[in-house]
Amino acid sequence: MSVPGFVAAATARARRGAIAGAGPSVSKAPSTSGVRRSRAWMSVSKDDVASETAPIAMSTSDYPDVLVGSGQREARQRKFSVKDAIRPELIDMDAYTPILPYEILAQRLGMEPKDIVKLDANENPFGPSPKVSDALRDAPFLHIYPDPESLFLREALEEYTGLPKEHLLVGAGADEIIDLLFRLFITPAQGESVVNFPPTFGMYKFDSDVNGATCINLMRDAEFRIPIDELEALYESGNPAKPPKMVFVTSPNNPDGSTITDSLLRRLLKLPSLIVLDEAYFEFCGETRIGWVREFDNLVVLRTFSKWAALAGMRVGYGAFPLEIIQHLWKIKQPYNVGVASQLAATVSVQDRADLLDKVEKMKAERTRFYEEVKRFDWLQPFPSSSNYVLCRVQGGRRAVDVKQQLAKRGILIRYYSSAGLAECIRVSMGTPEQMTRLYDALAEL
Structure with missing residues (x-):
């Protein structure tokens, strides 16, 4: 029987029952797989009920038990x-x-914007390879979905x-790959x-919260070294009962710039967890x-194009994985996760890496200069990076937040922490x- 026919027949039975004093007797509605029981299709006036074949004319408040049982009525x-x-x-998760x-x-x-000196996000101030803009200008297939495998890149x-x-998988920034690892293992x-080693990159804790994992924070020491003895003791203690699924390590670490040694990494790789470097x-x-991902089945290495290649705005990163892990990541990643323009820009960057690595050397030279320049400010203590x-x-006696705010008034942006x-x-x-130079001049004025 069609839906209108079924409803009309039920209405007529209800009317006859009401006349006889027995009340409506229909308590089971048609399956919701084919029909939605809502007021949207109960929208005709009461005057139409006269005909058994007329469209349904009642509302659920007129005949509360017709088509809707009491439990269903409460749910609605x-x-x-x-x-x-x-x-x-x-x-209550923090954003x-x-x-x-x-x-x-x-x-x-x-x-x-041209008057701002932006030194707060570890971006590359020299910009991408000039060949990137040429390639994007001449790109013929921006209207076509991107290669889901990023093969050329x-x-x-x-x-x-x-x-x-x-062994390589490309993502919309390394951030996407971090999230994929959580989806795969948690x-x-x-x-x-x-396990996380603060102070460090905030995305590990963020993705832990998003994906419903417990984040065990083991604080670095005053020189930002990883507390490896404390970590190994954690596994030996049996608390938590199940070993941590992943351990996140950044080298160089953000925000201090320290690195880890081969011997430390080998100690980490002996643990029954995935080590994400x-x-x-x-x-x-x-x-x-x-x-090392070909040697160790519990090691993943992440990289990005945001820093050295100056493609932070294009969102391209990649990871190196043991084959046993990457086969599962291919299954769960979004099919078109890296856009045509981003794939093209990253590919051209790799091909023109001589230009980009020359810019990296310029930034390293500025790092060396920084240590010399800040010697004249006895209120600043730089860490090795x-x-x-x-x-x-x-x-x-100075405060970091005040330094940040005073520099911002001069159009110079830095990061501060508390x-x-x-x-x-x-x-x-x-x-x-x-x-x-503009930064050093401003610091001299503070």
């Missing part, structure tokens, strides 16, 4: 609650605080890294854990273990020689 009367519907562990772009910052400061990366492309809200700043220190930024502790392990610290990304 409840209102949708966002708080009840979303995962409970996300209700990630990103760095704002030029245009927004300039607007807030009442300045033109992975072939270029094979040459750059010396690792077969079968069952949300089941007590599974990861983030080499986002590899090009600034020259130390890499990307080839192997990256394109330097962390400094503000001392001598979190554990970073109290009264600022981080300065290396800029062009002209930008850094």
